[in-house]
Amino acid sequence: MLKFWRNKMSMALLCMTIILVLAGCGSNGGNSSGDNAGSSANASASANGSTDPESISAKLTVWGWDKAWFEGTAQKFNEKYPNIKLNFVEVSAADYLKKIQTSMASGSELPDIVWAESAFRGALYELNILQSLTAEPYNFDKSKLLDFELPLLSDSKGNLVGLEQSGSPGALAYKRDLAKQYFGTDDPSQLAGMFADWDSFIAKGKEVYEQSGGKTFMFGSLMDAYTVLSNQGTVPIVDGTSVNTGEMLNLFTKLQSVRDNQNDGKLWMWSPTWNSSYSQDNVIFYPAANWSPQFVIKPNDKSSDGRWGLMVPPGGGYPYGGTTIGIWKDSKNKDAAWIYLNWLLGSDEGAQANFEVSNYILPLKSFFSDTSKLSSGEDSFFGGQDLGKFWVDEVFPSIKSKPVTKYDQDIYSSSELVLQVMSQDQSFNADKALAKWEEQLKKNHPELTFD
Amino acid sequence: MSKTSALKGKNKWPYLFITPYFLSYGVLSLFPILFTLYISLTDWDLYGNRHFIGLDNFKQLFLHDSFFWKSMLNVFLFLAGYLPALVLFGMLIASLIESRLIRRKTIFRLSFFSAYMTTPVAVGIIFSLLFDWQGGFINNLLTEMGWIDSKINWLGSPDSARWIVILMIFWKNLGYFVMFYTAGMAGIEASIYEAAVIDGASSKDVFFRITMPLLKPINMFLIITSIISGLQLVEEPMLLFSGWASGSSMVGGPEGSAFTPIWYMFDASFNGSAFKYGKGAAIAYSTFLFIALFSVFGMKWMNRRGEEQ
Numbered sequence: 001m002l003k004f005w006r007n008k009m010s011m012a013l014l015c016m017t018i019i020l021v022l023a024g025c026g027s028n029g030g031n032s033s034g035d036n037a038g039s040s041a042n043a044s045a046s047a048n049g050s051t052d053p054e055s056i057s058a059k060l061t062v063w064g065w066d067k068a069w070f071e072g073t074a075q076k077f078n079e080k081y082p083n084i085k086l087n088f089v090e091v092s093a094a095d096y097l098k099k100i101q102t103s104m105a106s107g108s109e110l111p112d113i114v115w116a117e118s119a120f121r122g123a124l125y126e127l128n129i130l131q132s133l134t135a136e137p138y139n140f141d142k143s144k145l146l147d148f149e150l151p152l153l154s155d156s157k158g159n160l161v162g163l164e165q166s167g168s169p170g171a172l173a174y175k176r177d178l179a180k181q182y183f184g185t186d187d188p189s190q191l192a193g194m195f196a197d198w199d200s201f202i203a204k205g206k207e208v209y210e211q212s213g214g215k216t217f218m219f220g221s222l223m224d225a226y227t228v229l230s231n232q233g234t235v236p237i238v239d240g241t242s243v244n245t246g247e248m249l250n251l252f253t254k255l256q257s258v259r260d261n262q263n264d265g266k267l268w269m270w271s272p273t274w275n276s277s278y279s280q281d282n283v284i285f286y287p288a289a290n291w292s293p294q295f296v297i298k299p300n301d302k303s304s305d306g307r308w309g310l311m312v313p314p315g316g317g318y319p320y321g322g323t324t325i326g327i328w329k330d331s332k333n334k335d336a337a338w339i340y341l342n343w344l345l346g347s348d349e350g351a352q353a354n355f356e357v358s359n360y361i362l363p364l365k366s367f368f369s370d371t372s373k374l375s376s377g378e379d380s381f382f383g384g385q386d387l388g389k390f391w392v393d394e395v396f397p398s399i400k401s402k403p404v405t406k407y408d409q410d411i412y413s414s415s416e417l418v419l420q421v422m423s424q425d426q427s428f429n430a431d432k433a434l435a436k437w438e439e440q441l442k443k444n445h446p447e448l449t450f451d
Numbered sequence: 452m453s454k455t456s457a458l459k460g461k462n463k464w465p466y467l468f469i470t471p472y473f474l475s476y477g478v479l480s481l482f483p484i485l486f487t488l489y490i491s492l493t494d495w496d497l498y499g500n501r502h503f504i505g506l507d508n509f510k511q512l513f514l515h516d517s518f519f520w521k522s523m524l525n526v527f528l529f530l531a532g533y534l535p536a537l538v539l540f541g542m543l544i545a546s547l548i549e550s551r552l553i554r555r556k557t558i559f560r561l562s563f564f565s566a567y568m569t570t571p572v573a574v575g576i577i578f579s580l581l582f583d584w585q586g587g588f589i590n591n592l593l594t595e596m597g598w599i600d601s602k603i604n605w606l607g608s609p610d611s612a613r614w615i616v617i618l619m620i621f622w623k624n625l626g627y628f629v630m631f632y633t634a635g636m637a638g639i640e641a642s643i644y645e646a647a648v649i650d651g652a653s654s655k656d657v658f659f660r661i662t663m664p665l666l667k668p669i670n671m672f673l674i675i676t677s678i679i680s681g682l683q684l685v686e687e688p689m690l691l692f693s694g695w696a697s698g699s700s701m702v703g704g705p706e707g708s709a710f711t712p713i714w715y716m717f718d719a720s721f722n723g724s725a726f727k728y729g730k731g732a733a734i735a736y737s738t739f740l741f742i743a744l745f746s747v748f749g750m751k752w753m754n755r756r757g758e759e760q
Contacts, residue, residue, distance in 0.1 A: 098721055104497055105728070123724035127497055266585055266604075273586030406498075410723040417701050424584075424604045440702075443518050444718065444725035 057083035058336030062113040063091045063099070066165070066323075072357030073344055080343070084336050093117045097124060104129070112331040113340065116162065116324040118152075119412065122404035125155035130326040131334060132159035138338050140346060146363040146396065151403040153324055156240075162326030163345035166290070166360035169395040170231060170320025172313040173288035173297055176383050178216065178281060179309065182208045188311040188385065198229070198254060198314045205263035208284065217265035218258075220274050220283040222419040225258045226251070227269075227287040230415070231318035231401075238405045243441070243450045245434060252418075252430035252437070259422055266423050275300045289320035290361065290391050298381060306383045310390055316398030361391065368392065407445060414440035491732035498726065508733035518703075519734065522710040523741065525613070530681040532617035533624070537677070538670065540621075541628030546658060548629070549636045560633060564626035571623075575690020578619045582606050606691065609708035616688050616709050623687070628673060635669040636662060671753045675746050682742045685713040712738040 064070055067090055074086045089111065091099050097120045103110055104127065116124040124130070133140040142150060142160055146167065155161050176186035183194060183204070195201040205218035219225050235247050258264055265283050267274040277283045278300035288297065288310060297308060325345060327337040344350040351362040359376060361367070368374075376388030405411075417440055418433045438450050491508055495501045512519045548559045569577075581588050582605040590602040605611045639662065647657050688709040692701040702718050703710030712734055720731030 101497060101721065101726060120724065123726075128499070268584070271583065271586075272580065273583055276586065406724050408724070410725070413702055413723065417703075417705075420607055420701060421705060424607045444723060444727060444730075 053081045054083060056081060056336065056339065058333045059085040059087060060113060060333055060337055060340060061087045061089060061111040062115075063089045063096070063111040064113075064115045064325075065091060065093045065096070069165075069354075069358045069360065073350070073353050076353040076357070077340060077343055077350075080349075081339065084340060086340070093119075096120070100124065100127070100129070110328045110330070112328055112333050112337045114162075114326050114328055115165075116326065118168070118319075118322045118404075120409050121152075121162075121324045122408040123406040124324075125161050125404065126406040129328055129330075130155070130161035131329040131331075131338075132161060133163070133326070133338075133341075134160045137335075138342075140342070144346065144364055144366065146365060146368070146399075148319060148399045148401040149363045151401045152319060152322065154403065156403075156405070162324035163341060164363050165323040165325055165345065166354065166358075167363035167396065168289045168291065168320050168322035169391045169399055170228065170287060170289050170313075170318040171390075171395050172228070172311050173286045173292060174284055174309050174311060175281075176307055176309045178284045182211060182216070182284070186309055186383070188309050188390075191309075192312045195314045201314050202257055202261050202263055205258075206261040209262035214262070215282060217283055218263040218285050220265045220267040220277050220286065221269045222255050222259060222264045222423050223269035223416060224285075224287055225255055225264065226415055226419060227320070228313055228318060229254055229315075231320055232313075232315045234400045234402050236402045236405060237411055238407045238448065241447050241449055243438075243448050245438070245450050248437065249430055249434050252422075252433040255419065256422065256430045256433070260426075264423055268420075279304065287320060290359075290387070291321060293379075293382070293387060305380055308382050310382060310385060310387065312394050312398065316400070317395035319399055319401045359388070361388075361396075363396075368396070407441070407448070410441060410445065487732045487735060490728055491736050493729045495728040496726045497728075504729070508729050509737065511730075512733055512737055518707060518710065518715060519712070519737070521707050522703075522712045522715045525707075525709065526682050526684055526711050528613060529617055529620060529684065530678065532614070533621040534674065534677050534681070536621055537624055537628045538673070540625060541632050541673075542663070542666070544625070545629045545632030545636055546662065548633055556633075560626075560630060562626075563629045566623050567626040567630075569623065571686035572690050574619060574623055575687045575693070578615060578687075579606065579691050579693075582615055607705055609704075609706045612692075612704045612708045616691065619687050619691070620681075620684070624677070631669050631673055632666060635666045639665050667753070671750065674753065675749050678745050678749055679742050682738060682745070683713050684711045685717065689714055689717075712741075 062070065067088065070086075070088050074088070077086070078084070096115065096117065100110065100114070102108075110129060114124070114130060131138070134142060140160060140163075145153070145164075149164055149167065150160070153160055153162055153164060174186075174191070179186040179191060183191060185191060185194075195204070201218070208216055208218060229251055233247065233251070235244060237244055237247055265277065267277060267283070278286070278297060279302075286292075286297075293308075301307065325341060327334055327341060331337055342350075344354070345362060346364070348364065348366055351364055351367040354360040354362055355374065361374060371389070371392045374388045374392045375386055377386060378384045379387055414437050418437045421436065422428045422433055441448060492503060492505060493501055494504050494507075544563065547553060548556050553559055566574075582590075584590065584602060584604040584607060587602075587605070589605065590599075593599045594602060603611070605615055643661055643665075644657060647661055652660070688704060688711060692704045692709060702722070703714065716731045716734040716738070719725055719727045719734060
């Protein structure tokens with residue numbers, strides 16, 4: 001009898017072990033991106049906003065990284081749509097594309113709302129996971145957006161696949177004390193007039209280097225200059241699978257000139273030494289977007305006040321950063337997701353909420369009709385400059401852009417590798433840089449052809 | 452007794468109790484291994500391609516891909532640089548620790564071993580900070596001492612970048628080698644040493660003729676596992692050249708001098724925007740073949756030396 005029960009117990013233990021092992025390996029099926037399947041998507045009739053907002057109920061899953069902004073805007077959204085619940089899953093921008101990839105490869109569900117940072121949005125568009133917003137039934141009117149945004153938000157087929165979280169205008173941040181010392185003025189308009197083109201900027205940089213005894217540079221690194229110059233370009237580097245090597249050679253030639261005239265401080269962009277240069281006297285200019293004061297400049301130069309200024313760079317403003325937010329095309333809650341997205345990033349109401357929560361400026365033409373409301377007041381850290389007005393009045397109007405491509409991230413990292421060599425090796429010229437850049441890009445993209 | 456009747460009898464219990472292991476092995480190891488082989492024979496990427504292409508990925512890698520061969524060359528250069536040094540210095544330090552010269556042996560063992568406990572990510576970042584061009588500790592020290600006029604871009608030139616990777620792996624693994632050698636030396640019977648000393652053997656003779664031959668099994672284990680882990684090297688060089696911005700990376704270091712096969716696999720499949728799973732799987736399988744080949748070669752070589760002796 002005892003033997004019988006011992007056998008039974010052993011068998012039960014064995015079965016439990018096998019079940020646990022298999023359960024650990026099992027797929028969690030349709031529930032991987034939150035509670036999509038369990039949510040009630042009662043939002044089908046509301047794409048045009050005619051339904052009572054309170055009657056619409058759904059639960060949306062959002063993967064993203066900017067939690068403070070999400071929560072602030074979600075609160076305002078829920079004041080109008082209290083029954084559309086938003087489930088935020090924090091995923092860092094660095095890991096985002098990998099998480100999307102692994103979910104796709106394993107056949108798991110994606111979130112209803114997908115974010116795509118500027119670095120990888122071109123690649124994400126081509127994965128064919130985002131809903132076209134200009135297609136039925138959403139019919140978003142593209143003309144509502146500022147013109148430079150359309151290439152940034154469209155895939156290679158021309159579909160508008162998302163809306164911009166915040167227009168990210170790029171300019172130059174500079175140290176006022178060094179500007180006064182080397183250029184005789186720290187006024188942003190006078191400086192913009194002084195540096196009407198890159199040649200005069202680079203020539204002045206050589207003087208700065210000589211006057212400072214080789215201690216002060218215009219830029220921290222060649223990548224700083226690359227960030228501005230490459231984003232100012234309007235011709236796509238890759239069109240289909242054809243690479244415009246002429247455009248790239250022009251860029252490398254300009255960067256060679258930056259190096260040859262001692263304009264770069266030979267730091268590594270985003271490295272600790274580059275960060276610490278913000279509070280030192282070795283670098284004057286940095287690429288800066290509207291997110292830079294909060295996330296880069298002030299944290300790196302905490303103790304200063306009135307030392308910084310923002311100016312329009314030679315060649316005008318440029319798109320610097322930005323995040324596309326779109327809808328997963330196979331989401332079960334697409335209509336509710338559209339209500340959220342359209343309110344958040346496609347309406348004046350959402351634009352106002354964005355500005356109130358995080359000072360984010362949506363690139364909607366209607367929102368720009370009265371720019372007086374976008375003033376952020378005098379900022380003593382920036383010598384009394386009104387940053388809101390600066391971005392809206394001086395930078396946004398001059399921004400141009402080029403289409404994003406799935407190769408953008410690899411173009412950036414190949415350029416970074418090449419510019420590291422260029423910054424240290426005087427014999428490494430633009431032609432050599434282009435040859436090395438081509439080699440790097442071909443590594444994982446043999447389909448590319450180089451003109 | 453037939454096989455089925457063996458399973459019905461008393462013998463069934465061992466079979467049943469090892470079943471969970473084999474099930475988990477089948478699901479978690481064997482299936483991925485076979486599935487990766489299948490993937491390596493396809494052109495699968497996330498852009499909609501998933502066709503069976505036979506051995507094309509392997510042909511491309513072996514016959515046309517200079518990056519693959521460069522990554523292989525790099526790991527062998529690294530191994531050639533740090534493995535002999537680890538064996539030599541590991542034994543010397545271990546024999547010093549085990550000698551009468553050292554009293555508090557545990558402190559020394561622990562201090563060497565602590566580097567091995569450091570996570571590879573931290574090791575990569577520590578070395579990138581040490582050898583940074585403009586603000587690195589090494590350059591600042593050398594400049595302050597007046598030994599160099601202009602700062603050296605250690606991580607910017609292929610030769611110095613390779614030496615830094617070798618130094619990094621050497622520093623990290625030295626404690627691991629020392630630990631094994633001290634354990635091995637402690638296991639050698641004291642009477643053997645005493646007999647040798649009575650017979651008039653010098654310290655040098657004792658080390659080369661007793662300690663080293665008796666540590667052969669440990670050496671074999673350390674060398675084979677080092678070859679395996681050396682070919683799989685990825686985190687340390689990747690973090691050394693990872694760049695600081697999210698998503699950016701100096702893939703492979705200057706002129707690909709720190710590129711490793713596994714980094715290449717990661718780069719082709721997950722990093723950047725290629726998403727070439729077929730190519731990545733082929734790199735993984737090719738690396739596995741090299742690991743198997745060189746492990747067998749290493750074992751044969753060491754055993755032959757033993758037979759000759």
